[in-house]
Every structure is written in C-alpha cells, then in structure tokens.
Amino acid sequence: MDSKSVEDMIEASSGVHFSGFHMDALEMRNTEVGQLTASAAEEMCRQPFVIGVAGGAASGKTTVCDMIIQQLHDQRVVLVNQDSFYHDLTEEELTRVHEYNFDHPDAFDTEQLLCAMEKLRHGQAVDIPNYDFKSYKNVFPARRVNPSDVIILEGILIFHDPRIRELMNMKIFVDTDADVRLARRIRRDIVEKGRDIATVLDQYSKFVKPAFDDFILPTKKYADIIIPRGGDNHVAIDLIVQHIRTKLGQHDMCKIYPNLYVIQSTFQIRGMHTLIRDSQTTKHDFVFYADRLIRLVVEHGLGHLPFTEKQVTTPTGSVYTGVDFCKRLCGVSVIRSGESMENALRACCKGMKIGKILIHREGDNGQQLIYEKLPQDISDRHVLLLDPILGTGNSAVQAISLLISKGVPESNIIFLNLISAPQGVHVVCKRFPRIKIVTSEIETGLNEDFRVIPGMGEFGDRYFGTDDDDQPVLPPKNRDTKSSTD
Ligand SMILES: Nc1ncnc2c1ncn2[C@@H]1O[C@H](COP(=O)(O)OP(=O)(O)O)[C@@H](O)[C@H]1O
Numbered sequence: 001m002d003s004k005s006v007e008d009m010i011e012a013s014s015g016v017h018f019s020g021f022h023m024d025a026l027e028m029r030n031t032e033v034g035q036l037t038a039s040a041a042e043e044m045c046r047q048p049f050v051i052g053v054a055g056g057a058a059s060g061k062t063t064v065c066d067m068i069i070q071q072l073h074d075q076r077v078v079l080v081n082q083d084s085f086y087h088d089l090t091e092e093e094l095t096r097v098h099e100y101n102f103d104h105p106d107a108f109d110t111e112q113l114l115c116a117m118e119k120l121r122h123g124q125a126v127d128i129p130n131y132d133f134k135s136y137k138n139v140f141p142a143r144r145v146n147p148s149d150v151i152i153l154e155g156i157l158i159f160h161d162p163r164i165r166e167l168m169n170m171k172i173f174v175d176t177d178a179d180v181r182l183a184r185r186i187r188r189d190i191v192e193k194g195r196d197i198a199t200v201l202d203q204y205s206k207f208v209k210p211a212f213d214d215f216i217l218p219t220k221k222y223a224d225i226i227i228p229r230g231g232d233n234h235v236a237i238d239l240i241v242q243h244i245r246t247k248l249g250q251h252d253m254c255k256i257y258p259n260l261y262v263i264q265s266t267f268q269i270r271g272m273h274t275l276i277r278d279s280q281t282t283k284h285d286f287v288f289y290a291d292r293l294i295r296l297v298v299e300h301g302l303g304h305l306p307f308t309e310k311q312v313t314t315p316t317g318s319v320y321t322g323v324d325f326c327k328r329l330c331g332v333s334v335i336r337s338g339e340s341m342e343n344a345l346r347a348c349c350k351g352m353k354i355g356k357i358l359i360h361r362e363g364d365n366g367q368q369l370i371y372e373k374l375p376q377d378i379s380d381r382h383v384l385l386l387d388p389i390l391g392t393g394n395s396a397v398q399a400i401s402l403l404i405s406k407g408v409p410e411s412n413i414i415f416l417n418l419i420s421a422p423q424g425v426h427v428v429c430k431r432f433p434r435i436k437i438v439t440s441e442i443e444t445g446l447n448e449d450f451r452v453i454p455g456m457g458e459f460g461d462r463y464f465g466t467d468d469d470d471q472p473v474l475p476p477k478n479r480d481t482k483s484s485t486d
Pocket residue numbers: 055056057058059060061062063064184185188229230231232
C-alpha cells in the first residue's frame with residue numbers, strides 16, 4: 001500500500017483544522033487497502049469536536065461558553081475549565097497566598113489537563129478536579145465528565161501550551177476591554193470569592209495585568225475567531241454555533257476523502273433508513289422508502305455536474321439569471337441492484353440513456369465482468385454510476401475501471417449509492433482519487449463474510465421481491481400502523 005499518499009491525505013485534512021479526526025498515520029500505514037479495521041472505522045466516528053476559549057480573566061469566557069452550550073442544546077457538549085487544574089497550594093504557599101501568581105502558566109497542572117483531554121477524546125469518562133477559589137484547593141468530590149460530541153476547553157491560558165492547542169478544532173479568543181474586565185473582576189471577587197477591594201486591586205496590578213500582557217495577549221494570534229464584547233456579541237455566537245453544527249453534521253470520512261459526499265442527515269432520512277434496514281419491513285414499504293432515498297441521492301449527485309450560466313425572460317418580462325443543465329450525461333447501473341436506481345434517474349433527467357454492467361462475484365474477492373452495454377459515445381459523457389451498496393469496493397473498482405477503459409475521464413464519474421462501508425470508500429477513493437462518491441449513510445464496517453454492517457441485507461432481493469423468505473407476518477399493531485404513507 002502506498003502509505004505516503006494516505007498520510008498526505010490525513011495531513012491535508014488535519015492541516016485545514018480538522019485535527020479532530022486523528023487516525024494515527026501509523027495505524028493507517030499498517031492497514032492494508034480494503035482492510036480498514038472496524039475499530040479504526042469506529043475510532044474515526046468517535047472523535048469529538050474540540051473548541052478552545054481563551055481570553056483575559058473576567059472577559060466573559062464562561063458566559064460565551066454557556067451561550068454556545070445552550071444553543072447546541074441537541075448535542076452532547078461538555079465544558080472543561082482550565083481553573084479546575086490549578087495546583088493545590090502547599091501550607092507554606094497558603095501562608096503567603098497574596099504573593100502567589102495564579103495567572104502564570106506554572107500555576108496549572110497542564111500534564112493532568114492533557115491526560116484528561118486525551119481520555120475524553122478517546123471516548124473515556126474522566127474525573128475533573130473540583131477547584132475551590134476560597135480554600136485554594138481541590139475539594140471532593142471530583143466532577144465526572146462523560147465523553148461527548150463537543151468538548152469546550154475554557155481558560156485564561158488555554159492557548160499557551162502547543163500540545164493543548166493541537167487538540168483544538170476551533171480556537172476562540174474573547175476580547176474585552178481591560179477596564180471592563182477589571183470592573184467585572186472586582187464585583188465577582190468581592191461577591192463570589194469574599195475578597196476585599198484592596199486585595200483584588202493589589203492582585204490585579206501585581207499579577208493579573210502583567211500576566212495578561214506577557215502570557216495571555218500573545219496567544220490571541222492563535223485564535224481562529226476573536227469575539228469582541230464577549231457574551232454581548234450575539235452575531236458572533238450564532239455564527240460559531242452554526243459552524244459547529246455544520247462540522248458535526250459532516251461525516252468524519254468526508255474530512256479525509258474530499259471527493260466523498262454524505263447527504264445531510266435529517267430525521268426524515270434517518271426514518272427512511274430505519275425502515276429499509278428493518279428486516280421486518282414489507283417489500284412494499286422497502287421499495288417505497290428505498291425509492292425516496294434513492295431520489296435524494298440522485299438529486300444530490302446531479303448537483304455535482306458542471307453547469308453553464310443561462311438567462312431567461314420570465315412571463316413578467318424580467319430577466320432571470322440561472323443555469324443550464326449539463327446535457328452530456330448518462331447513467332450506468334450495476335446489475336441487478338443498481339437497476340433499482342434507474343427510475344429515479346429517469347424521473348430527474350428526461351430521456352436519459354442508461355447503460356448496464358453485470359459483474360459476477362467469485363468468492364469474496366474475485367470479480368468477473370460478465371456483460372456490458374454502454375452508450376457508444378460514453379467517453380464524451382458525464383457518468384452517474386448506480387449501485388445501492390458500496391461494500392468491499394471490489395465491484396465498484398471493476399465497474400469504474402471498465403468506464404475508464406472506455407475513455408470516460410475519471411473526474412467525469414459520479415458514483416451514487418445508498419450506503420457505503422468505510423473499507424469500500426477507502427479502496428475506491430485511493431484507486432480513483434478524482435471520482436466523486438455520493439451516499440446517504442456511512443456504515444460501521446464489514447463483517448467476516450464481507451457483508452456491510454449494519455447494512456440492509458441483499459438489496460436486489462428485497463427490492464425486486466426475490467428473497468427466499470415469505471413476507472413477514474407483522475403483529476396486528478404493526479400491521480395497522482405500518483403503511484407507505486405514514
Ligand atoms: N456581557 C456581559 N455583561 C455584563 N456582565 C457580564 C457579561 N459577561 C460576563 N459578565 C459578568 O462578568 C463576570 C465574568 O464573566 P465570566 O463569563 O465568568 O468571565 P471569565 O470566564 O472570562 O472569567 C461574571 O460575573 C459575569 O456574570
């Protein structure tokens with residue numbers, strides 16, 4: 001396997017700030033083409049989105065984090081405060097607490113913070129210390145934090161250590177004027193920490209302000225986003241939340257394979273998948289929901305075709321500037337299950353030419369091309385290759401190789417399917433980096449029989465009603481409620 005190209009892809013993906021996906025290059029190198037292990041595939045999906053929020057003390061970091069968490073209400077989010085990792089003070093330090101610099105990087109146990117983050121990123125729960133600002137000590141019990149989709153790391157010096165910065169997918173700096181920060185700090189330290197004004201001002205001039213200038217402000221350059229006015233800046237917070245949602249919606253596989261497109265998941269799409277994957281679903285419902293999903297994939301695939309600008313005059317006499325569809329295209333279905341996708345393509349593109357390929361599977365790896373009927377001028381066309389399931393990728397490689405041997409440029413091929421196993425995506429994208437794959441869900445992997453899991457069984461048999469089993473007998477309740485129009 002050409003490990004360099006895979007590493008390059010990983011490099012490229014993390015370089016554009018998606019270090020949230022971090023399959024070790026070594027692990028990838030040891031993994032032969034087509035044998036991406038199920039655990040590696042699962043690992044990909046588990047990586048959380050890590051956001052760092054830095055800024056001066058009392059700039060509004062915690063307030064901004066709370067607002068982000070509130071708006072991401074339907075995601076699993078955890079907040080980790082750098083404050084929790086303050087070193088306990090020794091008895092000697094406690095006697096001279098006013099001489100202690102809580103704003104210096106050395107005041108924090110950064111190794112412990114890194115260790116907790118590593119665990120969370122790898123799906124393990126951690127106990128985060130519970131720091132008490134009054135006694136200057138960790139007090140029990142620690143806070144149990146479970147792994148989540150989003151981790152927000154907040155603290156004055158959270159961008160100081162490069163190892164912590166590297167964990168972050170997004171870095172935010174809350175930028176609030178020094179006088180506002182001081183005013184808020186005075187109020188907070190008196191009300192919440194029970195301190196007097198003289199002590200607060202003394203600490204500020206001795207430690208807080210110099211540390212801000214020497215250690216915190218210099219880290220502003222690492223930020224991707226700088227929020228002036230903190231929690232008052234609703235526009236910035238809305239944009240950040242929107243961006244996080246987009247990144248969470250995007251499947252991690254798309255971050256390594258830029259030519260893989262997974263259609264945006266909605267509850268409707270999840271619902272259709274639930275039905276067609278359910279072994280108890282009747283043939284009628286299977287066909288109905290499979291057709292709906294296929295139509296969505298086909299429409300998405302057509303969106304990747306080139307277009308030319310076109311102006312038309314509307315019945316009101318106004319000019320509408322739009323686009324003209326690409327005319328030189330055709331479909332090619334992989335017999336037999338790919339034929340289930342032909343109607344959707346014909347419904348979208350009037351008079352569409354559709355070729356066919358039959359590939360016979362010999363054992364688990366051997367593939368033999370048995371039959372082909374393709375348009376004569378296929379080399380001049382963009383090709384929509386139709387096959388509902390991408391499993392090992394072996395049939396897809398055969399089909400794409402045939403199209404290329406007929407003169408179709410690799411970049412003119414769009415492979416449409418309903419579900420893709422990571423192994424198949426890896427094989428196809430590695431061999432044909434310029435084709436596009438459009439799918440509606442990425443699977444967990446392949447089982448020992450090279451079948452896609454969780455999968456949906458033999459698609460062709462279920463769609464064309466040629467499976468051996470009789471139609472399932474549904475319990476009365478289901479019989480009443482399950483219908484193609486519900
Ligand atoms: N936009 C704001 N307007 C008024 N008070 C604020 C605002 N943002 C934060 N505060 C108050 O200022 C203090 C510090 O805010 P906080 O979010 O805890 O800052 P940080 O976490 O950066 O120290 C808190 O008492 C908070 O209630």
